[in-house]
Every structure is written in structure tokens, then in C-alpha cells.
Amino acid sequence: MYDVMEAIGAHEIVVEAPEHHQNLATLEPHQIEKILFAYRERLTDLEKDKRFQQFLILKNYPGLFNRHPHSHIMAMPVIPRRIDEEISGTLDYFRRKERCIFCDIIKEEISMKKRVVLETVHFLVFSPFASRYPFETWIVPKAHSSDFHHIREEEMEDLSVAIQSLFIRYHKLLSDPPYSLILHTSPVRSPFHRSEYHWHIETRLRIGLREGFEWGTGFFVNPTPPEDASAYLREVE
Amino acid sequence: MYDVMEAIGAHEIVVEAPEHHQNLATLEPHQIEKILFAYRERLTDLEKDKRFQQFLILKNYPGLFNRHPHSHIMAMPVIPRRIDEEISGTLDYFRRKERCIFCDIIKEEISMKKRVVLETVHFLVFSPFASRYPFETWIVPKAHSSDFHHIREEEMEDLSVAIQSLFIRYHKLLSDPPYSLILHTSPVRSPFHRSEYHWHIETRLRIGLREGFEWGTGFFVNPTPPEDASAYLREVE
Numbered sequence: 031m032y033d034v035m036e037a038i039g040a041h042e043i044v045v046e047a048p049e050h051h052q053n054l055a056t057l058e059p060h061q062i063e064k065i066l067f068a069y070r071e072r073l074t075d076l077e078k079d080k081r082f083q084q085f086l087i088l089k090n091y092p093g094l095f096n097r098h099p100h101s102h103i104m105a106m107p108v109i110p111r112r113i114d115e116e117i118s119g120t121l122d123y124f125r126r127k128e129r130c131i132f133c134d135i136i137k138e139e140i141s142m143k144k145r146v147v148l149e150t151v152h153f154l155v156f157s158p159f160a161s162r163y164p165f166e167t168w169i170v171p172k173a174h175s176s177d178f179h180h181i182r183e184e185e186m187e188d189l190s191v192a193i194q195s196l197f198i199r200y201h202k203l204l205s206d207p208p209y210s211l212i213l214h215t216s217p218v219r220s221p222f223h224r225s226e227y228h229w230h231i232e233t234r235l236r237i238g239l240r241e242g243f244e245w246g247t248g249f250f251v252n253p254t255p256p257e258d259a260s261a262y263l264r265e266v267e
Numbered sequence: 268m269y270d271v272m273e274a275i276g277a278h279e280i281v282v283e284a285p286e287h288h289q290n291l292a293t294l295e296p297h298q299i300e301k302i303l304f305a306y307r308e309r310l311t312d313l314e315k316d317k318r319f320q321q322f323l324i325l326k327n328y329p330g331l332f333n334r335h336p337h338s339h340i341m342a343m344p345v346i347p348r349r350i351d352e353e354i355s356g357t358l359d360y361f362r363r364k365e366r367c368i369f370c371d372i373i374k375e376e377i378s379m380k381k382r383v384v385l386e387t388v389h390f391l392v393f394s395p396f397a398s399r400y401p402f403e404t405w406i407v408p409k410a411h412s413s414d415f416h417h418i419r420e421e422e423m424e425d426l427s428v429a430i431q432s433l434f435i436r437y438h439k440l441l442s443d444p445p446y447s448l449i450l451h452t453s454p455v456r457s458p459f460h461r462s463e464y465h466w467h468i469e470t471r472l473r474i475g476l477r478e479g480f481e482w483g484t485g486f487f488v489n490p491t492p493p494e495d496a497s498a499y500l501r502e503v504e
Binding site: 210 | 323325327339341343347349352451471473479480483484485486
């Protein structure tokens, strides 16, 4: 017997700039801030719809069907497998240590420094340990927060600077590489909401894909260790 | 505490033809048969090395670093995550039904016909139910067999015809599309060897990739239902 999932959801497109040629490396922080405002506003509104359990913000650059700068807001009636696995890991760690695993990683990365790309007042941008993809980068709020749409205005201002700085570095270092960006945030509604979870952004460049091995095994070969990737990104002028 | 994995393994390249321009759609069955012979011979030899638990045969077309027609044989000291999940599913089904899930799928697909691409004496070529990727296709031996390298000569002859026929169809229908091919076979050594498992080939075209959503969720959007994909492939002249 299978549960039948209701085929409902929301898929909204955020047009990021009026100009066709713009991207996250060329936009100014105050323009990126407006995109973040739009995300927060839409998620706050979508949360009222009791059918939605999970939000996902994502961006493919360049767009696969439309090259005008845009990103996607998705609202789903179910928690996706990957987010569910992340939450299980987070809860497992919390039960053992009574601490958030993301908060511990942030502390560790800041003290070690070797995988940090940049640090702002409220955010840490770093290459995660055992990165699956070359130049995979995470942007994480330093203060614990499970829900992106509870972000404060000063944090959005700060985040827009962090985003711009990261994407300028990608742009200069790797000649405007194609990438995907996702934002993971806690499921929104009791009993699935998880205050132990820590919202974050992950970016993945679409370069050097091997495909067959990763698909066949579920194992990942990454020719650029995170320590090297973060050093290259740090050193961009 | 983590177990440390021994960093050993084998990675062998099978050069599939002397001619640079050849591929699985242009080779003759008797040439493909020689490739299968090479796989069988190498796996039989590699099995003697007690450190190897798992084999994987894979092919990326076109090759990512070298365009000469070739495929890879990998021997690993550990069972990859994806094969482990497939085996768990197979064992779970076996415990409940005392039958192989692949054998049941084969029977079902042959009786329904609507996802079958082609059938030979020993093999079924079909678009699996709820395919993750457009034109994803599986090639499965109709008689239960857990280990590819126990294949008999007449089966290899038959398989080479099935492979050629599938790749000619891809070639004609989709103008020589890029693809990945993997061959999954049981772990080789007690206590991990699983006679309940059923070796098979999976092919995945590298077209229409969306990336961001699949990566962010672990869910897959496939715009071409397997019933349509198999019909298109069946009808290729």
C-alpha cells in the first residue's frame, strides 16, 4: 500500500533584475538585498497555506530555459528526501551532544580558518569538509536559526554582501562558471518543524562533471579539495 | 570513531575499438561481444584479489577526457551506497515474497508490454517504472543471475545484439545523444555476496538536465514518462 501524495504545491519565479545580462556577480548588494526581501516576503505568505510543509529556493545559472536572471521558490506538500536526511543527521547529533551540528561546524571552521572563503558580521562562507563537488560552498548564518524567513533586515543586508563577494570570486577565478544554488530551511509546520535545524545556502558549480561514477555508486570524486578551493577563492583580488 | 577504508582498488580502461570515431551505435554485435568478453575476463581475474568487494562497469559517452571509445572497470574495497541501497531493497522484497524483485518486474513488464523497448532470447530492454531520467533504460537478463561475470557465451552474443539495437535507437531518435551507462552486479565475496540480487545495465542520457531541483531535494523531475520513451524507442526504424 502506498500513501498517495496530493499533487499540490507552489512554484514562483523571482525575476532578479530588469536587465537581461545581470547576474549575482554583477548586481550590487542593495539589488541582491531586494531579491532576499522577495524570498522572505513570499515564504512568509506561503507559510499561511496549511498544505505546504517545505520550501526550497533554487537558482540555476545560466537558466536552462530562460537566460534572464531569475530564481525559483518552491513550496511542497512533503519533505524532500535530501532535506529529510539532513534533518535526521542534525537530530541525531543533537540527541548525542545537545548542540546544533551546523553551529559546531561554524565554530570549528572559524577557528581552523583553512576552509573559510570569507566571514561577515552575520555569515560564514566556506568550503565544507569532504566537499562532494569542486568549489562547493556553503553560506551559513553564524547565529543559530532554523528558518530563513525569520531573517532580520540587517542580516539580509549583510547576506547580500556575502553573496555578491562569493559570486564575484567565482566569476573572476573561473570565468563566469555555470552553477546551481539552493537554500535549505526547516519544514514549516508542527510536527515537522525543527528548531534544531540550521538554514543555509549551498552552491555547486556545474564544471568537471563525471556523471557515470557518481550516478552508479552514490560516491563522489572531487578533484579539488575544499582546502584548495577556499584558498583559491580567498585569494581572488 | 570512524573506520578507515584502505585506499586500494583497480581502475581499468577497456578500449572498445581501434577506430576513434566508433561508438555503441556503429559497432557490429560481434565487436560489442568482444567488449563483453573483456569485461567477463577481467572481472573473473579481479575476483581473485581478496581485497575487492565490488565491481562496477561504467561508460561515459562521449568520454569526458578522451573521446576514443572506451569504458571503465572499477574494483572497490567497499560496497557503494547506491548498490547497497539496491541490495537492501532486493533483500527486503525477498524476505516478504521469497522472490527476486527484478524477476517479478521482468515478468510484469513483459506481460504489460507498454514500457518494453525490445526483447531478445535472454534479455529484456525496457524503460523502468517511474524513471528518474528521460529515456532511462535498463537491460536485464530474463533468467535470474546475480553475477555478470558468470554470463554464458550465448548470452553474451545475445546481449551484444540488445545493446547495439538500443544504442542505434538512441542515435537515430535523439541525434547521437551523450549518455552514461553502468553495470551493477552483486558484491563478490561472502558475507556480502547476494544471490538474491540481479545484475543489470542502466543507461541514462545526459540531456535535459535540471540540476538544481534534483540536487536540492533528492527528488527527480522527468518530463518524458517511461511509457512514451519506450514507445519512441520501439518505433525507431
